[in-house]
Amino acid sequence: MGITxxxxxxxxxxxxxxxxxxxxxxxxxxxxxxxxxxxTAKEHDYRPDLLARGLVKGRTYNIGIVxxxxxxxxxxxxxxxxxxxMNRRGYCMNIMLHGDDRELEQKQLMxxxxxxxxxxxxxxxxxxxxxxxxxxxxGVPVVSVDNRIADGIPxxxxxxxxxxxxxxxxxxxxxxxxxxxxxxxxxxKGIRNVSVxxxxxxxxxEACGACPQIQTVCLNDWSYLEHVKEQLAxxxxxxxxxxxxxxxxxxxxxxxxxxxxxxxxxxxxxxDNIDTLEYVSxxxxxxxxxxxxxATAAVGxxxxxxxxxxxxxxxxxxxxxxxxxxTI
Amino acid sequence: MGITxxxxxxxxxxxxxxxxxxxxxxxxxxxxxxxxxxxTAKEHDYRPDLLARGLVKGRTYNIGIVxxxxxxxxxxxxxxxxxxxMNRRGYCMNIMLHGDDRELEQKQLMxxxxxxxxxxxxxxxxxxxxxxxxxxxxGVPVVSVDNRIADGIPxxxxxxxxxxxxxxxxxxxxxxxxxxxxxxxxxxKGIRNVSVxxxxxxxxxEACGACPQIQTVCLNDWSYLEHVKEQLAxxxxxxxxxxxxxxxxxxxxxxxxxxxxxxxxxxxxxxDNIDTLEYVSxxxxxxxxxxxxxATAAVGxxxxxxxxxxxxxxxxxxxxxxxxxxTI
DNA sequence: ATGAAAGCGCTAACAG
DNA sequence: CTGTTAGCGCTTTCAT
Numbered sequence: 001m002g003i004t005x006x007x008x009x010x011x012x013x014x015x016x017x018x019x020x021x022x023x024x025x026x027x028x029x030x031x032x033x034x035x036x037x038x039x040t041a042k043e044h045d046y047r048p049d050l051l052a053r054g055l056v057k058g059r060t061y062n063i064g065i066v067x068x069x070x071x072x073x074x075x076x077x078x079x080x081x082x083x084x085x086m087n088r089r090g091y092c093m094n095i096m097l098h099g100d101d102r103e104l105e106q107k108q109l110m111x112x113x114x115x116x117x118x119x120x121x122x123x124x125x126x127x128x129x130x131x132x133x134x135x136x137x138x139g140v141p142v143v144s145v146d147n148r149i150a151d152g153i154p155x156x157x158x159x160x161x162x163x164x165x166x167x168x169x170x171x172x173x174x175x176x177x178x179x180x181x182x183x184x185x186x187x188x189k190g191i192r193n194v195s196v197x198x199x200x201x202x203x204x205x206e207a208c209g210a211c212p213q214i215q216t217v218c219l220n221d222w223s224y225l226e227h228v229k230e231q232l233a234x235x236x237x238x239x240x241x242x243x244x245x246x247x248x249x250x251x252x253x254x255x256x257x258x259x260x261x262x263x264x265x266x267x268x269x270x271x272d273n274i275d276t277l278e279y280v281s282x283x284x285x286x287x288x289x290x291x292x293x294x295a296t297a298a299v300g301x302x303x304x305x306x307x308x309x310x311x312x313x314x315x316x317x318x319x320x321x322x323x324x325x326x327t328i
Numbered sequence: 329m330g331i332t333x334x335x336x337x338x339x340x341x342x343x344x345x346x347x348x349x350x351x352x353x354x355x356x357x358x359x360x361x362x363x364x365x366x367x368t369a370k371e372h373d374y375r376p377d378l379l380a381r382g383l384v385k386g387r388t389y390n391i392g393i394v395x396x397x398x399x400x401x402x403x404x405x406x407x408x409x410x411x412x413x414m415n416r417r418g419y420c421m422n423i424m425l426h427g428d429d430r431e432l433e434q435k436q437l438m439x440x441x442x443x444x445x446x447x448x449x450x451x452x453x454x455x456x457x458x459x460x461x462x463x464x465x466x467g468v469p470v471v472s473v474d475n476r477i478a479d480g481i482p483x484x485x486x487x488x489x490x491x492x493x494x495x496x497x498x499x500x501x502x503x504x505x506x507x508x509x510x511x512x513x514x515x516x517k518g519i520r521n522v523s524v525x526x527x528x529x530x531x532x533x534e535a536c537g538a539c540p541q542i543q544t545v546c547l548n549d550w551s552y553l554e555h556v557k558e559q560l561a562x563x564x565x566x567x568x569x570x571x572x573x574x575x576x577x578x579x580x581x582x583x584x585x586x587x588x589x590x591x592x593x594x595x596x597x598x599x600d601n602i603d604t605l606e607y608v609s610x611x612x613x614x615x616x617x618x619x620x621x622x623a624t625a626a627v628g629x630x631x632x633x634x635x636x637x638x639x640x641x642x643x644x645x646x647x648x649x650x651x652x653x654x655t656i
Numbered sequence: 657a658t659g660a661a662a663g664c665g666c667t668a669a670c671a672g
Numbered sequence: 673c674t675g676t677t678a679g680c681g682c683t684t685t686c687a688t
Binding site: 047077083116281 | 330373375376377378379380382383388390397398399401404405407408411412415420421422423424425427432436438439441442443444465467577580581584603604606607608609
Binding site: 029054056 | 657658659663664665666
């Protein structure tokens with residue numbers, strides 16, 4: 001489209017190499033010719049072709065990000081933080097969405113690698129040894145968040161199990177007669193990587209072990225909304241433990257149509273602490289997934305890997321936090 | 329990193345051109361050699377270098393998107409829809425955020441163009457003739473959303489003025505004695521492109537013209553939250569007209585800390601119809617910005633421009649919709 | 657201080 | 673049906 005170094009060379013009556021020296025500031029060059037070249041470059045609005053540069057340098061200063069979607073508050077917040085970090089470091093981010101599709105995720109990663117992104121951050125729905133080999137075969141440093149993929153793949157997140165154990169404990173000590181564990185993503189267990197949710201489930205059971213007298217129910221498919229109301233039919237004091245704030249919000253909305261209000265008629269907790277909660281009352285009790293800290297750490301780890309070329313499977317586990325609300 | 333066509337050629341004992349023919353499916357080639365090449369390509373996990381291809385073809389099948397941020401519900405929804413459309417068409421999106429920074433926006437666009445994206449969608453904070461020339465100078469089809477940039481730059485959006493006029497009309501007919509127009513972005517008028525908000529303001533005044541007896545107040549800076557309460561001090565029936573749902577939500581949250589509830593103690597409307605509203609009660613009256621339709625149309629228009637090479641400043645104005653809530 | 661030449665990996669025009 | 677050659681725009685030795 002625009003003007004090239006070749007054109008500039010011709011315009012200034014010098015070689016392309018000299019033009020390059022002027023523009024890049026590398027090597028010795030006569031200040032006057034440099035002046036001239038820079039001036040004509042500006043005049044003609046010269047802009048380097050980043051594809052060509054990337055091709056020869058082997059670096060693009062682009063980072064690839066692959067996540068489920070962007071309408072999800074959790075990812076939106078994460079992308080915001082990652083984006084800010086990238087801007088700060090002079091990198092761009094290449095965001096792609098996999099929409100819970102395992103093969104699509106893989107294709108997106110391949111494509112990004114083929115575009116020579118310098119690093120990848122992925123919230124994966126794949127897992128296992130084979131996938132680990134695929135990832136290392138990409139030849140690009142990868143950091144995973146949310147779901148663990150396999151040993152050897154760097155990971156950043158919180159201790160999901162402990163977090164769920166703690167929040168469950170807080171609920172149990174309130175004397176509920178029944179707790180309903182709401183986790184529709186578990187429906188995909190064995191089909192997609194849902195390790196985050198499996199870990200939380202373990203934490204839940206660990207906490208429940210201490211209170212065998214309390215009845216537990218598990219709603220783990222996407223029709224959960226049709227079953228929340230019936231949990232309250234017999235008048236037992238019931239709490240819903242939702243593994244995402246969105247499930248909690250949806251449940252509260254649904255129950256409200258039947259005149260049932262959180263805290264008064266039932267207990268409920270969420271997970272993630274998405275910012276939507278600020279506007280909803282009663283304030284939902286939840287667990288902070290520390291999304292900002294996770295994003296920052298993921299970027300930090302990625303740049304470390306990119307710098308060292310060391311693709312060892314180091315992981316970072318960040319602290320979580322129980323957010324006391326009004327719904328328990 | 330990986331294997332190249334040159335390596336494949338050597339492995340199969342043919343020329344790179346033949347390899348290319350096998351891989352691209354262009355031109356005549358002996359089925360057996362093709363077979364061989366494809367097989368060894370697969371065996372060695374050959375993946376084409378997309379930078380190199382982009383360099384020579386002049387097309388990358390990437391689209392650049394530049395918006396304010398991604399934590400904003402409105403943009404998150406838009407990006408989701410655009411992303412789905414892109415996947416459908418085999419394109420990737422390159423998302424960059426400008427964070428209300430005019431120069432950063434320009435830099436991001438330059439960078440994306442330098443990476444040879446095939447098209448650009450931008451929600452700009454710049455405007456005017458000079459910027460229009462900058463954009464056309466990029467040599468890449470551009471479609472703008474939200475803020476109009478200048479005549480000649482394709483635009484997709486709704487009729488902001490009419491939308492605000494209508495919703496204001498609905499409020500006025502409810503007999504409020506005072507309406508408070510809440511639009512902090514107007515503080516940046518003359519500094520950044522806020523044409524969306526200027527258009528809405530015109531619509532507001534147009535509607536108010538019919539009811540000169542009603543007192544109007546304009547809160548147009550970011551300290552608006554500190555001034556909402558005092559508007560209700562004298563007991564006059566007051567409604568807040570917010571130019572974004574987020575301002576309305578923030579106001580409701582703030583007023584709630586003083587025991588004041590929407591609909592009972594004051595009226596309030598929003599703008600955009602972000603999905604957060606589904607979870608907040610009372611249901612906010614708002615205007616649907618038709619974000620999904622806008623995103624779809626923007627992508628459609630962009631691909632048309634990319635196809636025709638015709639960069640004429642065609643615009644698409646989509647219908648809006650008043651969402652009746654419980655807050656007026 | 658400057659230039660010539662080779663190369664990144666792929667594609668395309670032209671021969672054979 | 674296949675190979676040779678040239679070129680995308682930039683960077684990088686290696687001479688001069």
